Amino acid sequence: MPINPSPSGALPSRFRRERVLLVGCGDVGLRVARGLAPRVRLYALTSSPGRVAALREQRITPLRGDLDRPASLRCLAGIATRVVCLAPPPSEGWGD
Numbered sequence: 001m002p003i004n005p006s007p008s009g010a011l012p013s014r015f016r017r018e019r020v021l022l023v024g025c026g027d028v029g030l031r032v033a034r035g036l037a038p039r040v041r042l043y044a045l046t047s048s049p050g051r052v053a054a055l056r057e058q059r060i061t062p063l064r065g066d067l068d069r070p071a072s073l074r075c076l077a078g079i080a081t082r083v084v085c086l087a088p089p090p091s092e093g094w095g096d
Contacts (some may be wrong), residue, residue, distance in 0.1 A: 002003075015039050015063065017039070017040055017043070018039070018040055018081050019041045019043065019080045019081050019082070020040045020041070020043065020080055020081070020082045020083070020084060021037055021043045021045065021063070021076065021079060021080035021082070021084070022042065022044040022045070022086065023044075023067070023084070023085045023086065023087050024045075024059070024085060024086035024087030024088065025044035025045070025046065025055065025060065025086070026086070028086050029044065029084070029086045030058060031060060032084055032086070033060055034058075037058075037059060039049045040082075042059065042060040042061065043060065043061045043062075043063050043079060043080060044060045044061070044062055045063050045065045045067075045073075045076070046062050046063070046064060046065075047063065047065065047066040047067075047072075049064075050083070052064075063075065063076065063079070067087060
């Protein structure tokens with residue numbers, strides 16, 4: 001009996017695609033998304049309810065969270081195979 005070298009080999013293709021989380025999905029983030037879109041499943045972190053519809057129009061799955069509220073980020077654990085962080089640094093101090 002042949003051995004499947006890839007543990008995900010038996011999964012449908014939609015489950016084998018890379019999952020990329022964009023943190024900071026402004027102008028540059030949307031450009032990155034357009035370049036990646038055909039090959040990966042895209043997620044974007046947003047703290048703004050007003051951005052949800054715009055992200056969905058770009059075929060990006062919006063995830064609500066706020067970098068200033070760490071508890072809101074717990075839902076992100078394990079959701080992506082890659083993370084692209086384009087969030088600007090905080091305006092004051094060292095932490096975000």
